[in-house]
Amino acid sequence: xxxxxxxxxxxxxxxxxxxxxxxxxxxxxxxxxxxxxxxxxxxxxxxxxxxxxxxxxxxxxxxxxxxxxxxxxxxxxxxxxxxxxxxxxxxxxxxxxxxxxxxxxxxxxxxxxxxxxxxxxxxxxxxxxxxxxxxxxxxxxxxxxxxxxxxxxxxxxxxxxxxxxxxxxxxxxxxxxxxxxxxxxxxxxxxxxxxxxxxxxxxxxxxxxxxxxxxxxxxxxxxxxxxxxxxxxxxxxxxxxxxxxxxxxxxxxxxxxxxxxxxxxxxxxxxxxxxxxxxxxxxxxxxxxxxxxxxxxxxxxxxxxxxxxxxxxxxxxxxxxxxxxxxxxxxxxxxxxxxxxxxxxxxxxxxxxxxxxxxxxxxxxxxxxxxxxxxxxxxxxxxxxxxxxxxxxxxxxxxxxxxxxxxxxxxxxxxxxxxxxxxxxxxxxxxxxxxxxxxxxxxxxxxxxxxxxxxxxxxxxxxxxxxxxxxxxxxxxxxxx
Numbered sequence: 330x331x332x333x334x335x336x337x338x339x340x341x342x343x344x345x346x347x348x349x350x351x352x353x354x355x356x357x358x359x360x361x362x363x364x365x366x367x368x369x370x371x372x373x374x375x376x377x378x379x380x381x382x383x384x385x386x387x388x389x390x391x392x393x394x395x396x397x398x399x400x401x402x403x404x405x406x407x408x409x410x411x412x413x414x415x416x417x418x419x420x421x422x423x424x425x426x427x428x429x430x431x432x433x434x435x436x437x438x439x440x441x442x443x444x445x446x447x448x449x450x451x452x453x454x455x456x457x458x459x460x461x462x463x464x465x466x467x468x469x470x471x472x473x474x475x476x477x478x479x480x481x482x483x484x485x486x487x488x489x490x491x492x493x494x495x496x497x498x499x500x501x502x503x504x505x506x507x508x509x510x511x512x513x514x515x516x517x518x519x520x521x522x523x524x525x526x527x528x529x530x531x532x533x534x535x536x537x538x539x540x541x542x543x544x545x546x547x548x549x550x551x552x553x554x555x556x557x558x559x560x561x562x563x564x565x566x567x568x569x570x571x572x573x574x575x576x577x578x579x580x581x582x583x584x585x586x587x588x589x590x591x592x593x594x595x596x597x598x599x600x601x602x603x604x605x606x607x608x609x610x611x612x613x614x615x616x617x618x619x620x621x622x623x624x625x626x627x628x629x630x631x632x633x634x635x636x637x638x639x640x641x642x643x644x645x646x647x648x649x650x651x652x653x654x655x656x657x658x659x660x661x662x663x664x665x666x667x668x669x670x671x672x673x674x675x676x677x678x679x680x681x682x683x684x685x686x687x688x689x690x691x692x693x694x695x696x697x698x699x700x701x702x703x704x705x706x707x708x709x710x711x712x713x714x715x716x717x718x719x720x721x722x723x724x725x726x727x728x729x730x731x732x733x734x735x736x737x738x739x740x741x742x743x744x745x746x747x748x749x750x751x752x753x754x755x756x757x758x759x760x761x762x763x764x765x766x767x768x769x770x771x772x773x774x775x776x777x778x779x780x781x782x783x784x785x786x787x788x789x790x791x792x793x794x795x796x797x798x799x800x801x802x803x804x805x806x807x808x809x810x
Contacts, residue, residue: 330374331432333367334395336360338425339486341399343517345406345414346493347524356403364396374435381438388431395424411497418494436472485514493521499807501529532807539800546794553787560780567773574769578762585755602738605731612731615723626713633706640699643692650688657682 337360344356371392375385402421406414488506495503505522507515657678664675 330367330370333363333370334392334428334432336363337367337396337399339513339517341403341421342486342490342493345403346490346497346521348407348410348497357400360396360399360403364392367392381435384431384435384438388428388435391424391428391431395421395428398424406497411494414497415494485518489514489518489521492525496521496525496528501525501532502808502810529809532804533809535800536804536809539797539804542797543794543801546790546797549790550787550794553783553790557780557783557787560776560783564773564776564780567769567776571766571769571773574762574766578759578766582755582759585752585759605735605738609731612724612728619717619721619724623713623717626710626717629706629709629713633703633710636699636703636706640696640703643696643699647689647692647696650685650692654682654685654689657685 340356340360340363344360347356368389371385371389375382378385398417398421402414402417405417485506492503492505505518505525507518507522660678661675661682664671664678667674
């Protein structure tokens with residue numbers, strides 16, 4: 330019976346420590362089996378010892394209370410966790426102490442009964458007395474051995490229970506007591522040591538993985554943020570490129586139209602040729618005009634020379650008029666001296682002086698006219714020289730214009746050819762630009778989808794970071810060596 334009581338406590342404490350995990354969930358069944366066996370032992374003992382009915386009845390009540398409290402404690406550990414189980418453990422320990430005391434009393438009563446029976450029968454038969462004495466001693470030894478077994482079993486079980494409860498409280502730093510025996514207690518101790526070691530390694534692995542997850546989440550969040558910024562910038566630049574491509578497409582079409590207009594301008598080549606011929610004729614006319622101007626300049630130069638010669642003649646006439654005027658004045662003076670005889674001579678002298686004065690006046694007027702003529706001739710000579718220079722410059726410029734027109738005609742021909750090529754290239758470029766525009770629109774759609782995916786990835790990363798923090802919080806509850 331004592332063994333069954335010990336087994337009830339062992340199995341209920343085992344399932345309390347393991348909380349029914351990893352296949353260690355048969356404690357209730359085993360405890361019930363030993364409870365029924367202990368109850369049957371009480372019934373058998375009561376039938377054999379009818380004089381102690383009250384003791385067996387009380388022991389039965391204590392056994393039932395012991396089993397019920399132990400089962401409530403184990404269910405609290407399994408269903409509600411260590412704090413609830415710890416609250417029930419005191420009741421179970423009290424019940425265990427109570428039933429142990431009653432079992433000890435039962436053993437003492439059995440010893441007393443055995444001694445009484447031996448004393449009563451010692452007088453009737455020595456051999457029977459010796460046998461009974463031996464039986465009593467043997468029974469007492471068995472009882473003492475049972476008590477010793479109970480005490481020796483309860484002590485390591487209590488230590489294992491404390492260690493198991495410490496593990497249940499997330500403390501993995503304590504040492505598990507080892508019996509060194511291969512009995513049930515020793516095997517249970519070894520199993521708890523292995524369990525603590527595996528839990529320690531697993532929790533350390535979880536802590537490392539949680540830290541790595543945190544680092545990976547931070548890295549992923551940084552990458553996602555960078556990707557989001559890049560995608561936004563790419564989306565903005567793609568829109569700008571799309572706008573530029575639309576503008577380029579319009580420009581290409583405009584270039585095509587302008588090229589067509591430039592191709593139509595090739596008709597100017599014939600007009601340039603006509604202009605070149607007109608310029609050549611103009612060069613000839615300007616050359617002839619330059620010759621005429623040069624001849625006119627020569628004539629005016631001769632006129633200037635003749636006017637200079639006339640000036641010299643006028644100087645002679647002016648000198649003669651002055652000399653005549655002086656002679657007329659002298660004649661008038663002499664006529665005045667002659668009196669009446671010289672009066673007629675005085676009249677003639679006066680007329681001569683008048684003619685001399687008129688000659689001087691006319692000479693002065695002619696001199697002024699000749700000076701004006703000379704000035705006009707000089708100005709005409711300068712103008713003729715300037716006109717000849719301008720004519721020669723016009724000939725040079727006209728020649729240059731002719732050469733320029735020839736170059737323009739060649740350039741117009743080249744432009745016509747290039748315009749044809751540009752028109753063809755513009756059509757091809759327009760088609761390519763439209764294709765690029767369609768591709769850019771597709772890229773823009775992909776960029777938008779990538780931005781949405783990046784946002785979803787960022788949200789998932791935040792959730793993963795939250796889970797990693799929760800995992801670290803759970804791991805932090807354990808005390809690791």
